[in-house]
Amino acid sequence: MKREPPKTLADYTPLFFPAVMLIVFFVIPFSTMIAVSFFRRDPAGFYKPDFVFDNYARFLSLFFANILGFSLMLAVLVAIVCVVVAFPFTYLLTKQSRKVQTIWLVCLLSVLSLSEVIIGFAWSTLFSRTAGITNLAVWLGLMDKPVALLPSFGVVLTGMVYQALPYTILVLYPALVRLDPTLTEAARTLGSSPVRAFLNVVLPALRNTVVATLIMVFVFALGSYLLPQLLGRPQHWTLSVHITDQAIYQSNMPFAAAMAVFLVLISLALVGLTLLAGRRENAL
């Protein structure tokens, strides 16, 4: 059966249910959120319809600038750490046997699917005083008594790298597994060591993939909504945490919506950049 354009109205019927669902439960909610970002807060209910820019005007405060700066810095840091670790790791993984690859992929998917609640709980246990890693240090005689290592910035970063690392590996995997093996073979034949072949041939060949992955992981890390709250202090809260906080606990849905619209714009701009990077790679 060849692919053909739909001729009669009946040919469109399979599209009907998906289209209705996606429009009613994704496009309309999205638009509702944008509308609510111009509404006024109603302490008694959710919001009062209006058309004000107050919610956006609040961005112009130093407090908000700090939150934004911190969120971006944290996401950049997570993205860099993840790609630096994941790129060589994924490259080596693609050189393993099919069976080893499958086992790793199953484990990575299992960790990736874990709830942020569970990841937060696990790391806060690992860095706690009673059940934490410092007990190991005490047992080894390196420390006198166990201490709690959180809340702290380092633990927030560790938790978020833990969450994003499997994602990074799975994003890099298709590009690296399809990499033409003759590239490295040629480099090896010409006498370069495996490390040099990796640094001088593999890495430059996938330059755009690396950039695209950095941006994908950056957006992924921007979305982390619980770990900064569970593992850090209030000054470590990111934009996503503040959106949740405003919407649920401060009952200020309009302000939460305005922040969310802002987050969408940042993410869309970056995803657009990724697509651009990907296009240039294909053109080569």
Add this chain to the structure above:
Amino acid sequence: MTGTILRRLGFFAVALFMALPLIVVAGVSVNEKQDLTFPPVGFSLSWYGQIFADPEWRRALISSLLLAVSAAAIAVAIALPLAWFLWRRIAPWANIFQLLGVAPFILPPVITALGLLTFWATSGLYGQPWTAAISHGIFFVTLPLVTLSLGFASIDRALVEAASTMGADDRTVLRTVVLPLILPYLVSGYAFAFVLSLNEYIVAYMTVGFTVETLPIKIFNALRYGYTPTMAAVSIFFVAIAAIVFGLIGRFGDIRKLLGAMGG
């Protein structure tokens, strides 16, 4: 050779980093008393029993399972006809729906969650348990959509052509040739959506957080009153479910292909 040793060390370091928090949680979950100590004091599996015996945890478990089963079904119900249409027809503008299906997964989850919260609040349906199923169905539609698109792409069109030259109409071709071929992709798409819905917190919390307690919501609410070994047991239970589901896909399907190792 030093290269091999270094490589082994690298793999070991990543494996240790991935496993360490889970090892500690597993250790904590078998404590005999209600303390969170590691290494565990005594050994008891009673905290795992709590998940099923304690009425509150059991209710949360049942809510989570019901939500995941129905949300994954909704996701597949949206993805299957869409992926089929995109494969069968030449309609470039229809790609916009594919984009809409992938968007919730690429954007920060809090955005989809807040969008759905404002939507359900405005429509006056806020808090109804079924709204969470629809919300999750939309949120995770990406997964079956991606696996099914891969599945359709892997079908040899000559097979379908053969069936239709032998006189099979569209419906018969779909039922006897296409559906059996994409069944593995359908099952893995459902499984992916199921596991992720089971673990999802923010969308569930924003839509039905005050009326239904799913397991992740229950864990989060319980965190505020202190840590208990039951929470550790639930976490390990979740890791086990994910590992079993993905392990089965890895055993009976081609997980490398699903993750983009070939074609695409």
